[in-house]
Amino acid sequence: MMDSKRRNFLKSAAMAAAGSMVAGNTGLPVVQADEGVSDLPDADGLSWNKAPCRFCGTGCHVQVGVEDGRVVAVAGDKAADVNKGLLCVKGYHVGGILYGKDRLTKPLLRKDGQLTEIEWDEAIEIIAKRIFDSPDTFAFYGSGQWTIPEGYAAQKFMKGGLGNNHIDPNARLCMASAVTGFLATYGVDEPAGCYQDLDECNVLITWGNNPAEMHPVLFSRVTDRRSRGENIRIIDIGTRRTRTTDAANDYLEMKPHGDVAISLGIMHLLIENDNYDKSFVEKHCNFRGAEEVTPTLQGEQISEDEFRKRIAKYTPEYVEELSGVAADDIRMLADLFGNRDIRITSLWCMGMNQHTMGTAVNSLVHGVHLLSGHFGRPGDSPTSLTGQPSACGTVREVGTLAHALPGGRVVAKPEHRQQCEGFWNLKPGSINEVPGYHTVKMFDQFTKSTDDGGDITTLLVQVTNPGQTLPNLNALFNDKKSLEDKFLIVSDVYPTATTALADLILPAAMWVEKNGMFGNSERRTQQWFKMVDPPGEARDDTWMTIAIAHKLFEMGYQGMKDKDGEFIFAVKDEDGKEIPVWEFDRYYDTNVDKHLFEEYRQFTTMKHKNLAPYDEYVKARGLRWPVVEQEDGSWRETRFRFSAFDDPFVKEGQEFDFYHSSSSDGRAQIWFHEYAPPPEMPDDEYPMWLCTGRVLEHWHTGTMTRRLAPLNRAMPTAYVEMHMEDAKAANIRQGEVVTIQSRRGVCELPVWVDGRGRPPRGTVFVPFFDETKLINNVTLEAHDPFSKQPDYKKCAVRVVKKTAAKVSS
Amino acid sequence: MRYPKPEEEPPSEAPPKTQPRSIGGINIAPVPPTDLGRKSVSPAIPVFRPPGAIDESQFLAGCTRCGDCITACPYDAIRKGSDRLGNVAGTPVIEADTSACMMCEDFPCIASCEPGVLVDSIPPIMGTAKVTPHLCLAHHHTTCTVCSERCPVDGAITVTDGKPTVDEDTCTGCGVCRYVCPAPENAILLMPTFIRPGPGRRS
Amino acid sequence: MPISGLVVTFGSSVAEHADSIESIAAIPEIDLGESAGSKLAIVVDSETKRRDQEIWNTVQQLPGVIDLAVAMVAFDETAETNKLDSIRNET
Incomplete structure (x- = not known):
């Protein structure tokens, strides 16, 4: 009796489970889209198209299914090299982010403390007027979630149009130290290797990094190898146990700032044991230390003897004292690096970047790889990950930082400004030579009263939420509440901690509601098309920037004209007639992204970050720069920079060539930095x-x-x-x-x-x-x-x- | 994954009525069942009772539908059975998809039950859970550890190589794992207890 | 005594494989469920694991079947029932 009852239940449960796989709610293994899916016309009214995921810097591709103007399905994209059809728990739900119940759909102006709906024309006019009246006290705060064209438009608007360098992104809070680390070491930003390193390394070291949770699709590339029986050793160096530790063979628990000491300790032993890669160092490296008086990113060259002298005190025992990691474990790490028969990849993200010695520790870990010769072979790579989908593409490559210009140029150098003015067809001297305010300074100046020297009075924020992410919010954000003459404009898709203090809120289109391009952690530039309309009156961020610029142009603001008197964002049709893209209902008459990208592309050859034409990205699931045209007209991407076997820019006859070396001799820099304790340490009061x-x-x-x-x-x-x-x-x-x-x-x-x-x-x-x-x-x-x-x-x-x-x- | 229509979230018992559609030529959406000369088995609706519920027939006979256990539950996990459920209508049920039993130490629901159809003399076991591997993200190469972290019963979910399994001996069927599972399609299958003991001797 | 929920995938629409479906329906241990497009849900309720395997092999080899996926395998009934009893009998 009981048997048959239970049996019947089990049968119906089995039927429900099987039925659910047949019907709509598809199981994981069944729904993954096939390669070429996007090319297939769909008879059932559901159209599929590719897009990179909206979330982290991994850059997985998804297939987005649209029906009746609504995103109704998402599948991992099997054709994508990054994720091969796999997604993480967030990625499977990414389509739902468009449909929260409280999307912002109408511009809102704060009047007597109350947010009131206004029309877009009025909103754009208010912003333009504030900028027109005081262009130098305006600042633009952007994001590593800006698409490449959004960041490029903002960059050109500020530095070209206004001659104002107060533009900085939230990526300042997230990977600025990775940038300075790459610049100090190689003279040019971004990792030399790519995700393929994860498929080929024998040892993976995670430095204060938790990819199991933060970059799960990447981490699975390593753990999958292990489940296939490959022997791969994961060494987790961190200040707390995480899900990455669960998968690690070794867990080395360090004190905060211990990473600085550990990398010094490894280099000390490599030299002490005389098992560093002498030939690599002799041919391809210099040694460098910080200047004593005013340290710079350039540093000063030191001899190998001087380097040996300075690093001599970082014995395993001393490093144990500083880092809390046992001397024998430091020896173990040094022995691994001393072994050239294995391949070692280091991964890091916020642990080494959000660090008051961030530049130093980034440079030191590069140094460990260079000194040991674990560099430039697949699987031998020091690699930083990014947390935002286009921290690399938009911030680092377009250069939307207070000191930078597109293509790895800087405002401080006259020849860089001239080049840029040339590309933008601006009058000479249009670009300001003084770097603008970096993020912390920008918000400090904005939340300080004008009487006390707070000289930022209007701040436009796009695609980010500083009211939640700035450090020490009471000092850097919350004071805005009491400052009535300061004007905060926020473009976002939902109400946030930032819109809570905004004077003007602009409803934005997001992700596949607009055209876009991202650049992921491995130099991969990705493109997608608009697939659905944004809700209500939400509009593209690029459009907002162009509309504000055009309003200023109409008001007679000189900076919004190029040297021929034309609007700086003028887009013309095939007959040479201007398309009024500043009117939103005309914005999609053309592909503004493509126009901006093709203009931006000119900059990218200057530091060998060559990008292909827009249409190549339409076809691909992203391409890793430098992308170089081949004799047959095809475009070839680069997986391993500076290595002769893959990088077309390496000089003939060289095995490695650091062609942007800061010492102008084709060499990378192995840095020495002295350990210093963190600025605030636990004490009796705050233990x-x-x-x-x-x-x-x-x-x-x-x-x-x-x-x-x-x-x-x-x-x-x-x-x-x-x-x-x-x-x-x-x-x-x-x-x-x-x-x-x-x-x-x-x-x-x-x-x-x-x-x-x-x-x-x-x-x-x-x-x-x-x-x-x-x-x-x-x-x-x-x-x-x-x-x-x-x-x-x-x-x-x-x-x-x-x-x-x-x-x- | 395909998303539920907004008015239909969270997923209801009835499958969403949708148009036929396909991915890469593979049809994935429901169409009316093809007549293949046999009737398809209609899925039974599992009914979960609050912890300490006695044998179902005695429960149905004894429960006064007073709603005291519903009021007593601090997590709003106990609800009145829907009118569509025949003789279950009005009696207390737990639907883990809406809100799961949190396995309170002192079981206020049992304490509140005047008619004595929820009793503390039998183990508070409502059913059991099972991880469906083909739906579970952790079984698909991606990190997910939510069910084991949030399970209120020590040892009921164990994790090996990042993959969760339910120990059916320990699991009480509270449904927290089902409630929190973020997989595109819920990877936890919950089954109610079929045979529950009578009230026994109350201590 | 295994009970399993399976999904049969055909190379084309289910409707085009009437013969194979008839063969499936003829197996007494199989119940047919929903079908959509090229997929058909079935439940196999057999006496032994060996018989379950035989059925699996038969279905897999039918003309037009390109995939056979497991949606759910029910608990081993005898062991399960005993376990439940042991918990319930504690008091």
């Missing part, structure tokens, strides 16, 4: 380290992923990870809400002991995705001297029980 970061399910400030029910159910709230013994000592229970206090602010969070991440005693970790629990009220704005990137990974806090906090306050 714990605080580290912040992301979680798998949410992307950055959660404005998109928090609106996806499945992801929000999976990760509904921020929390503080704490060691069991620390919790016991403070009489704190699992799940209890505690107060995290620093010298700068407080944040209340539930405690998670033995959670997903497991910090050691004396450390707590808090993710920053949760808008209701702003941990950046607590963090420190201290930053790297070269990259100006703040350190979100370490500051001193105390954890206080809420009852106790009430008594003491």
